[in-house]
Amino acid sequence: MSRLFGSVRSRATLGATLVVAVALVAAGAAVLLSLRANLTGEAGTRAERSAQAVASELAARTPLDKLSGLDAEDTPVQIVDDDGVLLAASEDLERISGTGTAEVTPAPARSGAGAGRDEDGDDDASDDDRDDDRDDDSLAPGEIAQGASYTNGTATVDGDTEDYRFAAVEVETPDRGRLTVHAGAPLAAEHSAVGTALTSMLIGFPLLLGVVAAVTWLVTGRALRPVEGIRREMAAITASEDLRRRVPEPATHDEIARLARTTNATLAALESSVERQRRFVADASHELRSPIASLRTQLEVAAAHPELLDLDGAVEDTVRLQNLAADLLLLARLDAGERPAGTRVDLAALAREEAAGRESVTVDAEPVEVSGSRGQLGRVLANLLDNAQRHARERITVSVRREGDQAVVGVADDGEGVADADRERIFERFVRLDAARSRDDGGAGLGLAIARDVVARHGGTLTAGAAPAGGALFELRLPLAGADRGTPPA
Known part of the structure; x- marks a missing residue:
């Protein structure tokens, strides 16, 4: 299992599938809740219309046994007075819940058409008495309350038990006082639609997730195919130790x-x-x-x-x-990344010190301080002077000056100079341009290579050019003491 999910392809497929699964579950839940709320609302609207119709008949003094709303087969109705006594109910209503009263049989004393009247046929109480007893926010006789309250419940009609959405509407009747009409609308359509949608999601979501997983697996596999090619080629290079081989480069720009x-x-x-x-x-x-x-x-x-x-x-x-052994040891230390010491070095004094005892060497220097190893920088100047003495005819000039935040040291001779094509090659190790020169006279060809490596470790540069007198000019540039050093090359 750990190997299966240890690859980028497997993790990408699993991650994409999980994200889509979470999104589908959230979207499905939102759809189901919205669908259920809409269908429940529609059922409530139908129940309210049925209750309003019955309330309208009651407001028109229709006798309880003449109410047309009590004959509807799919709409259970209850009429309850202020005391919670059931006055009338739908035919074939056997059981009900969720309306505030579970009674399905009207009270005998109030089931007659003349209920609420005295022996003379008049109302039990005059309209004036009812007006006196009514609160300021009570309904006027014959008035139906705006809006309705809703509940969910069940009802058994003619042996069939279903879930219903009930609406309760209040009406102030002229002859019976405040009555509440409870009417219900079946929720079978809501249950059926929600069940169908849920079934579709349970079937469709796994299929969709399977498609997402398969597509992600194929796409990531195609995208990672070049990576596998690179891995195989690198493994082959490692096994063969042939560094001339190269990994395949895709034609894309990714x-x-x-x-x-x-x-x-x-x-x-x-x-x-x-x-x-x-x-x-x-x-x-x-x-x-x-x-x-x-x-x-x-x-x-x-x-x-x-x-x-x-x-x-x-x-x-x-x-x-x-x-030669000392030169090789110094090169090995430089290749290993040895950093120079951070002491202050006066290049003017160092140039005069290295030029002392050498014939035909002129020093023109101003005091300039750099940070580094005095011994290594002295070795650089010595190597440059040795090289100049081998090629100069009569005169060698050493100059030290300041340019901006850099110290510049120039070593010039009046020899034949260095051709443009060889001005970089002479800094390679064991390179001697004069093939006829003996090793005894010319050395092993490490002096300039050592000089450039030391300068690079000090954050500077060493270049070869043409001197004003026609010979070679080697120019050394180093950051002044306290200035930021450039990053030395590896």
């Missing part, structure tokens, strides 16, 4: 298509990262092999012929190996 494009972009970035890592490991192994092999050769020759030991060469290879 969230799933954007997910597929984002997934492919992630795979491309991962493939590029893995490829750089592999190339880095291969290049590092190759670069380490050369000094190690040279050092081993010299030691083996020295072991066999001590007089042939090239001590200076061995020391040089050892230093080169040490520097």
